[in-house]
Amino acid sequence: MLKALFLVLLPTVMVFAQNQDSIFIKKIYDETLAKGEAYDNLRVLCKSIGPRLSGSTGAKKAVEYTKKVMESYGFDKVFLQDVTVPHWTRGSKEEAYFIKDGKKINVPIAALGGSVASSKSGLMAEVIEVQNFKELKDLGEQKIKGKIVFFNRPMDPTKINTFEAYGGAVDQRGGGASQAAQYGAVGVIVRSMNLRNDDFPHTGSMRYAGGGMIPAAAISTNAANELSRTLKSHPRTQFYFKQNCQTLADAPSHNVIGEIIGSEKPEEIIVVGGHLDSWDLAEGAHDDGTGCMQSIEVLRTLKALGYKPKRTIRVVMFMNEENGLKGGTTYADVAEKKKEKHLYAIESDSGGFTPRGFGIVGNDNQVNALTAFKPLLSPYGLHEIGRGSGGADIGPLAKTGTVIIGFKPDSQRYFDYHHASNDTFETVNKRELELGAASMAALVYLLDNLN
Known part of the structure; x- marks a missing residue:
């Protein structure tokens, strides 16, 4: 009898508790x-x-x-x-540009957190664009040595969950410098982790894991698009950047x-x-x-x-x-x-x-x-x-x-x-x-x- 009564009263008790919570x-x-x-x-x-x-x-x-x-x-x-x-610490503001049709194109840039500095006079070298680490490996040392590697894989705009899109692109920021250094690159620039096209460079953490410590920076999405277009018509375009960061x-x-x-x-x-x-x-x-x-x-x-x-x-x-x-x-x-x-x-x-x-x-x-x-x-x-x-x-x-x-x-x-x-x-x-x-x-x- 008591068990039956409990079963009858249980829904009422649960509703009361839910009402109190509401x-x-x-x-x-x-x-x-x-x-x-x-x-x-x-x-x-x-x-x-x-x-x-x-x-x-x-x-x-x-x-x-x-x-x-x-x-x-x-x-x-x-x-x-x-x-x-x-x-x-970042130090004084970074500088970056490339030359297109005789004109100096200034680039919004920000050193990646944990990066080393460039030399005091900055770094200038030819740029080679890649989308991922496999492409980097396929090019090999012969084509990469002495160059600045430009990682330009965008966040996937088809992902409704933008954190999923971020997760699919951020490896180039976090590990790109170490990967590129293995093939003799002298620097790395990375497309900002951003779905919007704008002029804001997005920094973020990176890490060195063997292969040498080369300077690494992010450039804005607009700059990445412009540089990519330029490289298609002028594949030997040179890129300059200077950064003054240090780890204390x-x-x-x-x-x-x-x-x-x-x-x-x-x-x-x-x-x-x-x-x-x-x-x-x-x-x-x-x-x-x-x-x-x-x-x-x-x-x-x-x-x-x-x-x-x-x-x-x-x-x-x-x-x-x-x-x-x-x-x-x-x-x-x-x-x-x-x-x-x-x-x-x-x-x-x-x-x-x-x-x-x-x-x-x-x-x-x-x-x-x-x-x-x-x-x-x-x-x-x-x-x-x-x-x-x-x-x-x-x-x-x-x-x-x-x-x-x-x-x-x-x-x-x-x-x-x-x-x-x-x-x-x-x-x-x-x-x-x-x-x-x-x-x-x-x-x-x-x-x-x-x-």
């Missing part, structure tokens, strides 16, 4: 959209601090600023975690951490975060100032609503995602040594655009548990909830069984700004930013109440 999620969105502070905090980060490459003065100021913001919100605990980071000794820095301690299971941790460092060309608004300010806003919103989490909710500003991932790996190593129990980790590192959903890295049961949230989240435009990618900073936590979750905003405009000088505060829409923060807060609330 009511609180609405409160989260109301608070964030009406009283949110992420946009104003982002303005300070971008306009008063600006570029924040690891090891720089800007990175240090960003650490101090975000710690102060968290303290002002009265989180239960705010602290710094020591991290040793790479310290690469590793520098001390910090992850910035704040938390609200759980009332029932404080030893169980839900992390939400973004990376505080940015490339040096611009303000790092979408990459990843938006993710950082959204993550802080998650805790601010829950606290403002008087919510007492069952589990500890922690926000982390990771340092050094762009050129080393030292913040993420250090955080995971410390967590493992302390035997901390991280249940879920959410990262926002895809820009501050309109929310679409969440990508999940976990086993079938874990993924199914989160996809069950769709009825509660879809009224807010969060339809894309399922298997996907998480985030670089939180990825190292997966080894301890943590479910890794990536916040997914609309991706169509992200690579217009990614790693380029136009990644500024003005490109961020306040409402889209706040919708993202509310979406992440809603998910944190649901995860806190799961099981």
Whole structure:
């Protein structure tokens, strides 16, 4: 009899719980959209601090600023975690040009992060264009030695997921210099990782892995198109570029951490975060100032609503995602040594655009548990909830069984700004930013109440 009664009442209990969740999620969105502070905090980060490459003065100021913001919100605990980071500097602005029909064509160019400098007088050599590493190998040393290799494979415009397009092209930026050096190239220039045709060169990390260290730089997509056309009619065109970058000794820095301690299971941790460092060309608004300010806003919103989490909710500003991932790996190593129990980790590192959903890295049961949230989240435009990618900073936590979750905003405009000088505060829409923060807060609330 009792079993039968339970089965009758169970659907009613589930509906009641869902209604309670819906009511609180609405409160989260109301608070964030009406009283949110992420946009104003982002303005300070971008306009008063600006570029924040690891090891720089800007990175240090960003650490101090975000710690102060968290303290002002009265989180239960705010602290710094020591991290040793790479310290690469660009030096004075790069120069580049090629000669076409007797005219000097200036080229927008930016050294790739981690590259060596050219000589003080710069580098001039004939250019040879390739699309991929196989083509490079087929040409061989005889045709490449003494030349500048021009990697000109565009991001695939047919990919609706622009991160998939990025993944299909970025190997030429990351490993092109080492590959070309094996065949005697004296330098490398790479088409910017950008779907749009414009005049902004996009920097980004590269690595040397044997074969010699030759200077490497990105040129804008418009310049890449012009150079490619020129090489078809003038295959012996010479290209000049000069860059003044250098790698200094590793520098001390910090992850910035704040938390609200759980009332029932404080030893169980839900992390939400973004990376505080940015490339040096611009303000790092979408990459990843938006993710950082959204993550802080998650805790601010829950606290403002008087919510007492069952589990500890922690926000982390990771340092050094762009050129080393030292913040993420250090955080995971410390967590493992302390035997901390991280249940879920959410990262926002895809820009501050309109929310679409969440990508999940976990086993079938874990993924199914989160996809069950769709009825509660879809009224807010969060339809894309399922298997996907998480985030670089939180990825190292997966080894301890943590479910890794990536916040997914609309991706169509992200690579217009990614790693380029136009990644500024003005490109961020306040409402889209706040919708993202509310979406992440809603998910944190649901995860806190799961099981």
